Amino acid sequence: MTETLLSMVDVEVSIPTANGDVVPLQGVDLDVRAGETVGLVGESGSGKSMTLRAALRLLPERAAVSRGDVRWRGRSVLRMEAADLRRYRGAEVAMIFQDPVAALNPMLTVERQIVDTYLANREGDATAAREAAHAALLGLDIPDPAGVLGRYPHQLSGGMAQRVNIAMALVCEPDLLLADEPTTGLDVTTQLQVLDLLERRVRDEHAALLFISHDLRVVARLCERIGVMYAGRVVEFGTREQITQDPRHPYTRALLSCADLAPGRRPGFIRGQVPSLTIRHELCPFRARCDHVHDACERLPPPRRETTDGHLAACHLEVVPHG
């Protein structure tokens, strides 16, 4: 059995406000095992970014984990001392952000930033760091690594800046890479190249990847296992094939129909509104928008059922697979 690296157990994150708590995560369960690629999809406000931030213990001001635990190789991240936490962030887990240029320091050259990251997290002198920076860019199909190393972030295109971020994240040889919509701001023709590079590099380094996106197609291309988030919870989890070919949760099925715009057919959409996160949802948060809602949904919390082949869904119905 492959080792479980990151384990999030019933994680609730709440933010106290003058009008009561806002609860962006309402009990997230998620495992990432060594070397695997896991994707989380969800719409804005579903809690994907907050999940990554909770995993890194990098929550916004005032937000706190109010229930559950985040574990790294069995150890609680929430109880880590400062020195361990520093090691955990950077050397064991690295992150790539959505806006590649904003994630870089505008005052420093690319080389300086990669070298600093290396020196902060690894044993080795400046010469080794510079060599590692050069090698990292070469590994990302950058034709002129020396030229790019000497540039400042504003001199890079979006695609190039995101390559630099990937290089910087991987230069410390992390066991897990977190990626927050890293290709959303890029051109379509560049997006595919960056996704392919990311996939290849993660595989070469035997690192695990936790990748989030609002675009199910992107996640399905990149990730072996996929979680679907809704209202601060993972409502369905399974392999790429299970999620895209045999979705069990009505929300996943609705999302799939929205993504598929066939010409001549009316595009799909989900009626109603995303539920408020100022209340802790005991019952299924999707029931107001669900086409399959019935009386059990109004009385009992949705049961989390897992099939023998590891396909999990939190729903009262065993929805008949479409097709």
Add this chain to the structure above:
Amino acid sequence: MAEPVLSVRDLHMTYRVRRSIGAVEEVRGVDGVSFDVPTGTTVGIVGESGSGKSTIGRCVLGLTRPTGGEIQLLGTRIDSLSARQLRPHRRHMQMVFQMPRRSFDPLLTVRRSVEQPLRRLRSELDADARATRVAEVLEAVKLGDDLWDRRPGELSGGQLQRAAIARALAPEPALVFLDEPTSALDMSVRGEILGLLMDLKDRVDAAFAFVSHDLEAVRAVADELVVLYLGQVVEQGPAGRVFADPRHPYTQALLAAGRFETDGVTLGPRGDQEPASGCRLAPRCPFAEPRCRELQELRPLQDELGLARCWKATETVDA
């Protein structure tokens, strides 16, 4: 053939950029773009960042004055008009922006916001006529009347974008310019807005220009397609034909990437500078030959199903 609602001819927008002290360089943001939006049609304008699609929108709406070329709205040249001179023409063209939340006054109710353009642009209407028109357009976009007296903060993104479309339609414009109208919306809402636009196309007496980088969205609503690359039109034609049978390598790559096809045409990485002459795609194009360094013009395709700026697409005759 009837006169087009909008006619753009040889539009140029050149910026002067200071690269370093003393060195000024000209950047051709829009470089000789021509297209028409005929009555009753939806023209999709697609391209990636830097293609010039937003600049074209700004020029058409009179928010920026182009450095060259002509823009005609209903037969009247509008590109060189002052803001005051442009005002009588404004009722004929309206815009829907990408971010619905940023395009509404947060203090006004939806009803007031939709009425606003009527007050400014249709001053001949009295209060009753305005109220009637506001109700008409809000019903046309299927926004429930319980929301009409709410403020933007109380509406979802999708509901607000419906209100934005209603506001654009209110003065009965001949042209509605939609700038990435679905790009800021969630996947679950995108289809709702696209479905609405498909309905409105048939019911409303306006032509639409739909600017987007989301090819799937454009495909759902556009009749004609204009594909831009680095400020130039590289291909145009009936949307059905372009999507089914793209002829320019850039269009082919863009469509393949949009569909996540791995066996399609893929482009090289984007360089820092465009080539000084010839095809602007040549440095990234897998089919480039020395001849591509020569000037490439937009020419009719052999089968007359549009235009392409690639000698390989326009000269070779299919055997």
